[in-house]
Amino acid sequence: MKSIRGTLSLLAIVVASLTLAHAQDPLPAWNEGATKKAITDFVTKVTTPGSPDFVPVPERIATFDNDGTLWCEQPMYFQLIFALDRVGKLAPQHPEWKTKEPFASLLKGDVKAALAGGEHAIAEIVMATHAGMTTAEFEQIVKDWLATAKHPIYKKPFTECVYQPMLELLAYLRANGFKTFIVSGGGIEFMRPWTESVYGIPPEQVVGSSIKTKFEIRDGQPVLVRLPEVNFIDDKTGKPVGINSHIGRRPITAFGNSDGDRQMLEYAQGGTGARLLMLVHHDDKLREFEYGAKSHIGTFSDALMTEARNKHWTVISMKNDWKTIFAFEK
Amino acid sequence: MKSIRGTLSLLAIVVASLTLAHAQDPLPAWNEGATKKAITDFVTKVTTPGSPDFVPVPERIATFDNDGTLWCEQPMYFQLIFALDRVGKLAPQHPEWKTKEPFASLLKGDVKAALAGGEHAIAEIVMATHAGMTTAEFEQIVKDWLATAKHPIYKKPFTECVYQPMLELLAYLRANGFKTFIVSGGGIEFMRPWTESVYGIPPEQVVGSSIKTKFEIRDGQPVLVRLPEVNFIDDKTGKPVGINSHIGRRPITAFGNSDGDRQMLEYAQGGTGARLLMLVHHDDKLREFEYGAKSHIGTFSDALMTEARNKHWTVISMKNDWKTIFAFEK
Numbered sequence: 051m052k053s054i055r056g057t058l059s060l061l062a063i064v065v066a067s068l069t070l071a072h073a074q075d076p077l078p079a080w081n082e083g084a085t086k087k088a089i090t091d092f093v094t095k096v097t098t099p100g101s102p103d104f105v106p107v108p109e110r111i112a113t114f115d116n117d118g119t120l121w122c123e124q125p126m127y128f129q130l131i132f133a134l135d136r137v138g139k140l141a142p143q144h145p146e147w148k149t150k151e152p153f154a155s156l157l158k159g160d161v162k163a164a165l166a167g168g169e170h171a172i173a174e175i176v177m178a179t180h181a182g183m184t185t186a187e188f189e190q191i192v193k194d195w196l197a198t199a200k201h202p203i204y205k206k207p208f209t210e211c212v213y214q215p216m217l218e219l220l221a222y223l224r225a226n227g228f229k230t231f232i233v234s235g236g237g238i239e240f241m242r243p244w245t246e247s248v249y250g251i252p253p254e255q256v257v258g259s260s261i262k263t264k265f266e267i268r269d270g271q272p273v274l275v276r277l278p279e280v281n282f283i284d285d286k287t288g289k290p291v292g293i294n295s296h297i298g299r300r301p302i303t304a305f306g307n308s309d310g311d312r313q314m315l316e317y318a319q320g321g322t323g324a325r326l327l328m329l330v331h332h333d334d335k336l337r338e339f340e341y342g343a344k345s346h347i348g349t350f351s352d353a354l355m356t357e358a359r360n361k362h363w364t365v366i367s368m369k370n371d372w373k374t375i376f377a378f379e380k
Numbered sequence: 381m382k383s384i385r386g387t388l389s390l391l392a393i394v395v396a397s398l399t400l401a402h403a404q405d406p407l408p409a410w411n412e413g414a415t416k417k418a419i420t421d422f423v424t425k426v427t428t429p430g431s432p433d434f435v436p437v438p439e440r441i442a443t444f445d446n447d448g449t450l451w452c453e454q455p456m457y458f459q460l461i462f463a464l465d466r467v468g469k470l471a472p473q474h475p476e477w478k479t480k481e482p483f484a485s486l487l488k489g490d491v492k493a494a495l496a497g498g499e500h501a502i503a504e505i506v507m508a509t510h511a512g513m514t515t516a517e518f519e520q521i522v523k524d525w526l527a528t529a530k531h532p533i534y535k536k537p538f539t540e541c542v543y544q545p546m547l548e549l550l551a552y553l554r555a556n557g558f559k560t561f562i563v564s565g566g567g568i569e570f571m572r573p574w575t576e577s578v579y580g581i582p583p584e585q586v587v588g589s590s591i592k593t594k595f596e597i598r599d600g601q602p603v604l605v606r607l608p609e610v611n612f613i614d615d616k617t618g619k620p621v622g623i624n625s626h627i628g629r630r631p632i633t634a635f636g637n638s639d640g641d642r643q644m645l646e647y648a649q650g651g652t653g654a655r656l657l658m659l660v661h662h663d664d665k666l667r668e669f670e671y672g673a674k675s676h677i678g679t680f681s682d683a684l685m686t687e688a689r690n691k692h693w694t695v696i697s698m699k700n701d702w703k704t705i706f707a708f709e710k
Contacts, residue, residue, distance in 0.1 A: 108582055185624055229584070242628045252438055253628030254559070255584075263624060265617040265643055272643070272650040274624050287595040294515055294593060294604050296626060298572045298583030313595055313602070320602040 076222040079215040079374040085328075086371065088364050089219065092326040096302065097226050103324040107227040111301045113293060113314060114220070116234035116241060116258075118307040118348040119330050120249060122211040124339040125202065126347060129240050130172070132195055134161065136179035144178075153178070176237075177278035181261055184273040185239060192243045206378055209248050213330075214374045216305075220249055223303070231301075233257045233293055235285035235310050239276075257296045259284045285310045290317035307332065308348040315363060327363040329354070334369040337379070406552040409545040409704040415658075416701065418694050419549065422656040426632065427556050433654040437557040441631045443623060443644060444550070446564035446571060446588075448637040448678040449660050450579060452541040454669040455532060456677060459570050460502070462525055464491065466509035474508075483508070506567075507608035511591055514603040515569060522573045536708055539578045543660075544704045546635075550579055553633070561631070563587045563623055565615035565640050569606075587626045589614045615640045620647035637662065638678040645693060657693040659684070664699040667709070 080086040095103040096110065117123040137147070137156050147153035152164035152171040165171055180188065201211050220230050230251055232241060238258030245251045260281040263274040284292040290313050293301065300321035304314050307330040315327045331350060332341050342350040358365050368375060410416040425433040426440065447453040467477070467486050477483035482494035482501040495501055510518065531541050550560050560581055562571060568588030575581040590611040593604040614622040620643050623631065630651035634644050637660040645657045661680060662671050672680040688695050698705060 108576065111584075238625075238628070246438065254441075254626065256628065260625065263621050265620045265647070267646075272620065272646040274620055274647075290595045290602065290604055291593050295568075295590065296584065298568070298586065316597075316602040317595070317604075 076225065077215065077218045079218055079372060081371055081373050083371060085364055085366055088326065092303065092324060093223070093226050096324050105302055105323060109299060109302065110226070110228040111231065111297060111299050112223050112228045113231045113233045113297075113301040113304045113318065114216070115306040115308070115311045115314070116232050116236055118332065119305055119311070120212055120216050120232070121208070122201070122338065123348050124341070127236070128208045128211075129236050131199070131202075132192070132240065133175050133179045135195060135199065136191075137175060140179065173280070177261070180237065180240075181276045181278040184268070184275055185263060186273065188239055188276055189243045192240055196244060204376070204378070209244055210378055211376065212248060213372070214377045215372045217249065220251070224250065228303075229255065231255045231257060231297060233284065233289050233314055235259055235283070238284075257284055257292045287313050289314035293317065303327070305330070307350065309351050309354050312354055312357065319361060327361070328366055329358055329363060330366045330368065333367055334372075334375065337375045338368055406555065407545065407548050409548055409702060411701055411703050413701060415694055415696055418656065422633065422654060423553070423556050426654050435632055435653060439629060439632065440556070440558040441561065441627060441629050442553050442558045443561045443563045443627075443631040443634045443648065444546070445636040445638070445641045445644070446562050446566055448662065449635055449641070450542055450546050450562070451538070452531070452668065453678050454671070457566070458538045459566050461529070461532075462522070462570065463505050463509045465525060465529065466521075467505060470509065503610075507591070510567065511606045511608035514598070514605055515593060516603065518569055518606055519573045522570055526574060534706070534708070539574055540708055541706065542578060543702070544707045545702045547579065550581070554580065558633075559585065561585045561587060561627060563614065563619050563644055565589055565613070568614070587614055587622045617643050619644035623647065633657070635660070637680065639681050639684050642684055642687065649691060657691070658696055659688055659693060660696045660698065663697055664702075664705065667705045668698055
């Protein structure tokens with residue numbers, strides 16, 4: 051009896067320890083391995099007082115690309131899906147679109163033909179759908195769209211098509227004194243209405259592409275009106291420029307997934323002290339998508355892969371490093 | 381004996397209470413009165429849970445102009461003094477300046493003649509002294525200048541020519557969950573090197589005017605080079621634009637001192653809920669400077685004074701509301 055009781059007590063302690071260990075794992079959606087260890091090792095060394103790599107809290111700046119890094123970007127950028135939906139909704143007010151490209155093709159449901167016009171066509175669509183209203187009105191349009199729109203494949207709200215391991219990573223970094231920022235090629239005002247509730251990142255920590263705005267008194271109210279004119283493109287060499295403009299410090303860790311993030315990682319690495327640079331690689335055909343060098347969306351070129359190897363950037367394999375991709379999988 | 385001891389005990393309690401009350405006053409450099417009360421009343425109501433005016437922490441955004449609001453701007457903007465000092469320092473590398481305005485006049489010590497060229501002359505001086513180097517080099521130049529330069533009248537470092545009541549106000553707001561931002565017409569990269577140590581405002585919470593920058597690999601290092609081209613002027617109608625771009629929310633309280641801050645206060649007031657809008661009025665000839673409607677620097681026009689009255693903005697009298705202006709006075 052005594053011996054059984056002793057064994058049971060021991061077992062209880064072991065179970066309790068395991069439960070505790072599990073509760074203490076800040077990154078449960080990450081498989082154990084070199085990638086996860088690179089993250090926890092980095093955080094440990096920059097936050098341990100007295101460590102040669104210690105970084106004071108105010109300098110713990112972490113920047114994240116959004117499309118393909120924090121949320122999915124396939125079968126096309128979510129903001130483009132939003133814009134296409136808006137064209138449909140606005141069409142009755144624009145009879146001229148019936149014969150004007152790229153709108154005519156879009157309204158016939160031929161997205162491919164509409165986008166054949168390349169950047170110019172996309173710019174036309176973006177300006178027609180993102181400008182002309184006040185910033186407050188645009189915020190409401192984005193919120194209304196997100197409340198009902200669904201991902202064409204997952205059939206889930208777009209704000210649920212976010213990567214669970216990255217949500218954990220954001221929370222883990224913040225729990226360790228990091229300030230987390232988005233630095234995305236996407237529209238800054240398209241992201242801000244939902245980044246706080248979804249990622250825990252407030253509007254003032256979102257950096258992105260923008261169109262110009264103009265201060266006006268409209269019906270006695272001071273407002274900002276969105277103009278059909280590009281202000282800033284926060285992509286490629288624009289990312290370090292955007293980081294400097296909004297943050298004013300070099301990040302000590304940066305996360306991306308495509309050629310558009312190259313200069314952000316280079317810029318972050320250019321500072322002195324410990325650095326953690328990572329690229330998400332979309333290599334999970336089964337659970338998400340498999341794309342890379344040949345993809346037009348989220349291109350991860352061979353040159354980027356070579357640079358990552360040479361500069362000791364970590365390439366995250368979604369297939370091998372992530373236990374869970376989306377919370378809704380479970 | 382007993383009665384004396386009793387009286388002494390009572391006195392001790394009174395003294396202790398007074399000391400405690402003093403220790404608890406978060407704004408000791410402010411004289412008691414309507415202005416100070418407007419601040420503490422506002423903070424109390426927006427931070428009291430259950431109050432109809434309660435504002436959640438993430439929305440407690442406070443914006444401050446810098447020149448003339450947080451630090452002195454006389455006898456001329458400190459950044460202009462910096463630029464003029466730089467012209468002198470750089471002159472040996474620019475023999476052509478000897479015959480080229482506005483530099484020729486400057487080098488002869490005739491600031492008035494140099495600035496007679498107006499905005500164009502100032503732009504020439506700014507571009508010649510603020511562009512061409514990397515952002516890191518410029519940061520060092522600003523730090524080096526601040527380490528030795530002295531205010532021409534106070535004979536103190538410029539970073540000591542900051543208003544003690546405003547330092548207390550910044551700290552008081554932050555202690556109550558506010559996020560404090562600078563929104564200044566001054567150069568964003570001229571302010572960032574020192575706002576954290578002087579005001580407790582980190583670089584990512586500084587909004588200002590800027591020139592363009594360009595990402596480059598220089599000697600193998602990724603850097604941002606400052607270009608002689610205006611990017612953004614954060615003044616007047618530019619202030620709401622800058623606030624939206626950097627912060628993405630309307631401030632619930634805003635502080636300025638001149639016509640350049642008008643639209644920032646209007647924009648802040650345009651939101652719903654309780655608001656605190658204040659303008660510092662330079663009416664203390666003895667301890668600081670007396671200027672207003674007719675001043676070219678920090679113009680506080682009669683129209684602004686009228687608008688302040690009509691819209692219930694508080695005008696801070698430096699003479700009457702501030703017990704101390706500069707810490708070095710004591």
